[in-house]
Amino acid sequence: MDQSERGERVRRRPRLGLELTLIGVGLAVVVGAAFAGWAALERALYSPSAFVERYLGLLADGRAADALQVPGVSVDALELEAAGLPVTSDEALLRSAALASLTDISVVSEEQLDDGRLRVTAEYRAGAYPGSTTFDVEREGTVGLAPTWRFATSPLAVMELTVKGSMSFDVNGFRIDKRQVSPDGADADPLAPLPLLVFSPGVYSVSVDTAIAATPGVAVLSDIPFHEIPVELQATATEEFVAVVQERVDEFLTGCAGQQVLQPTGCPFGYVLQDRIVSLPTWEIVQQPEVRLQPDGAGWRIVPAEAAARLDVEVQSLFDGVISPLSEEVRFPVAGDITVLPDGTATIIVRAPD
Structure with a gap:
């Protein structure tokens, strides 16, 4: 090997070392980037x-x-x-x-x-x-x-x-x-x-x-x-529901007033008279109760409210036999219970308060 060949080989060794170093650094960068990428991926998807x-x-x-x-x-x-x-x-x-x-x-x-x-x-x-x-x-x-x-x-x-x-x-x-x-x-x-x-x-x-x-x-x-x-x-209770109950209560009491007896059956009002009646009694509802509702279990109850009915009848005194007209305003409280059925309909029972 002549002098020139020897010199060429000496020059190649440093260059090869440099190339290997660069490759090593490149691999380290790639591996580091891979680990960094995995870490980022893990944080984004698997953390x-x-x-x-x-x-x-x-x-x-x-x-x-x-x-x-x-x-x-x-x-x-x-x-x-x-x-x-x-x-x-x-x-x-x-x-x-x-x-x-x-x-x-x-x-x-x-x-x-x-x-x-x-x-x-x-x-x-x-x-x-x-x-x-x-x-x-x-x-x-x-x-x-x-x-x-x-x-x-x-x-x-x-x-x-x-x-x-x-x-x-x-x-x-x-x-x-x-x-x-x-x-x-x-x-x-x-x-x-x-x-x-x-x-x-x-x-x-x-x-x-x-x-x-x-x-x-x-x-x-x-x-x-x-x-x-x-x-x-x-x-x-909704206003519509209260209005419906009010209407039913009014109808119920008006129906009670149609009974020509002193004690209408199933009704929250009546009159006790000691004298003898000589004409059929007549009733008129002069004040309907103002309906208010309160929840009561699965249903509702009608809060007791005051109403009034007027009784007109001719009576004969048991003391002296005199016949005279009687006109009397009877005030009475009204309450009630409302049961809501599974199909959404309701039954209303009007009664005197307990």
Whole structure:
């Protein structure tokens, strides 16, 4: 090998070393980028925060059935009992028709707990209400290299709902009859609270809007997982219903006045006379009672109100035999009971107060 060849080989060695170094650096960059990309992908798709965001996204899209399939969401009676929640809680509201809007979702924190669980907090807007909910998440397993997660505590909650004055009510526009969701079925106590499972987070607007009763409604924000939310709603009689009852009461009393006796049968008024009557008594209702209604169990009661009838009759004195006309105004109270039947019709019984 001559001198020139030796020099050429010396020059090639540094160049080869430089090339190998550059290749090594390039590989390190590629590997680092791959790990960084995987880490970013894991955070975006396979992290506890991503798991919670997917659940919230299902609720936002109105996909209630899919949200129930998320690991850790559905619960059984044993889990409810262990948490001190009613084991008879009904699932009627765990459906798309009962969901309200959920928007502006963002996960704001993720905290590692000592027991291996993670605490993920998300903010959102449920209907018109801003809210924040913290979820407990735990590792479930892996799919390939990707971790999988589940809710350590179910994000469901229980609305303990008492509706007075109506056997039916609406939740976010979804109509429910108490007899459909009560464990007692057709024998449901109209005043007993109804435990209903609901999603957290979520806003639930409860109202009554029937021909008989109505309420302005109340909005309830479910924002604490596996928590009991007591709600009480008092329905009032509609003006149309009161007008119908007033008409029936007026007709009933007018019918009573058509009986030409001193003590009309089944009626809340009458007159006791010691003298002998010599003509058939006639009655006229001169003041109808003003009907006001109050809820009474599954039905209603007519609040006692004053009415008046005038009696006209000729009487003969037992003392001296003199015949004279008698005209007397008789004032009397009126009450009543109204039973609402399963088909929505009502029976009205007018009576004297107890």
